[in-house]
Amino acid sequence: MNILSFFSKIIFGSACRSTLVLKTGDTMKSSEFPFIFINSAMSADGKLSTKERKQVKISGKADFDRVDTLRASSDAIMVGIGTMLSDNPSLTVKSEDRRKERSAAGMEENPVRVIVDSQAKTPVDADIFKKGKGKKIIVVSKAAPAEKINILTQNSETKVIVADPAGTGKVDLIETAKLLRKEGVGTLMVEGGATLNEGLLAAGLVDEINIFIGNVIVGGKTAPTFADGSGFTENNLLKLELISFEKIEDGILLKWKVKNG
Ligand SMILES: NC(=O)C1=CN([C@@H]2O[C@H](COP(=O)(O)OP(=O)(O)OC[C@H]3O[C@@H](n4cnc5c(N)ncnc54)[C@H](O)[C@@H]3O)[C@@H](O)[C@H]2O)C=CC1
Numbered sequence: 236m237n238i239l240s241f242f243s244k245i246i247f248g249s250a251c252r253s254t255l256v257l258k259t260g261d262t263m264k265s266s267e268f269p270f271i272f273i274n275s276a277m278s279a280d281g282k283l284s285t286k287e288r289k290q291v292k293i294s295g296k297a298d299f300d301r302v303d304t305l306r307a308s309s310d311a312i313m314v315g316i317g318t319m320l321s322d323n324p325s326l327t328v329k330s331e332d333r334r335k336e337r338s339a340a341g342m343e344e345n346p347v348r349v350i351v352d353s354q355a356k357t358p359v360d361a362d363i364f365k366k367g368k369g370k371k372i373i374v375v376s377k378a379a380p381a382e383k384i385n386i387l388t389q390n391s392e393t394k395v396i397v398a399d400p401a402g403t404g405k406v407d408l409i410e411t412a413k414l415l416r417k418e419g420v421g422t423l424m425v426e427g428g429a430t431l432n433e434g435l436l437a438a439g440l441v442d443e444i445n446i447f448i449g450n451v452i453v454g455g456k457t458a459p460t461f462a463d464g465s466g467f468t469e470n471n472l473l474k475l476e477l478i479s480f481e482k483i484e485d486g487i488l489l490k491w492k493v494k495n496g
Pocket residue numbers: 274275276277282283284285287288289290291293314315316317318319321322351352353405406407408426427428429430431432434435459463
């Protein structure tokens with residue numbers, strides 16, 4: 236058993252599928268897609284950050300450690316350009332032991348870091364390029380400026396992929412998932428933000444959701460929530476099945492399976 240299936244069995248149990256035809260909720264998801272799960276931390280009132288889009292500490296030490304285990308067990312971590320520009324995350328595995336376990340299993344210390352970035356706005360001095368070794372993939376649309384793509388690919392660990400078959404100028408998330416699977420991504424962890432979460436959910440790509448609800452209220456009607464974007468209609472709400480709930484420090488972790496279809 237390699238480290239991925241080892242971690243996967245612990246974390247996802249029998250729900251983890253990467254290369255087989257996958258049973259996802261009530262529908263079949265084919266092997267051309269990775270297993271995709273979202274992990275988010277939200278306030279008790281459902282916010283991901285403040286109305287100024289400033290990152291807030293919702294998780295405590297134990298939850299950040301759980302998130303680190305998930306990162307270490309994933310082939311790739313994805314965020315949207317909104318999160319990149321507001322948080323400048325490094326998206327690295329923080330525990331040295333877990334990085335060593337990955338290396339011992341023949342993997343990069345860090346999962347592939349993936350940014351959904353239609354216009355290639357990722358700053359060349361972003362922390363993903365400065366902190367931690369490992370591959371980075373910037374997913375762009377056909378509207379992304381060639382000169383910006385050239386600058387980003389000067390970093391030898393960075394690959395830019397175009398996922399915009401219809402030429403809409405916006406990254407197509409279904410195409411992105413297929414391309415990532417072809418890049419060898421079996422398990423994709425999504426760490427937001429609000430718009431990307433909704434886009435992936437609306438596209439029917441998400442298998443599972445982990446939401447840690449912390450003991451803070453953020454408030455503000457324009458503060459990002461777990462899923463923003465255009466939202467679902469009254470008669471077409473996305474249905475979930477509760478897998479588990481667990482108290483972690485002063486918060487609660489909810490795990491849901493998404494019932495696609
Ligand atoms: N508490 C938590 O767990 C987390 C909180 N956040 C917070 O979320 C906020 C960022 O969220 P957002 O502004 O909504 O940005 P986001 O990170 O969801 O990125 C959205 C952007 O991605 C691009 N994009 C390209 N193609 C897309 C597609 N097909 N579907 C969706 N997006 C596409 C668009 O430019 C879009 O505006 C920040 O304030 C950040 O602090 C972010 C991650 C985790």
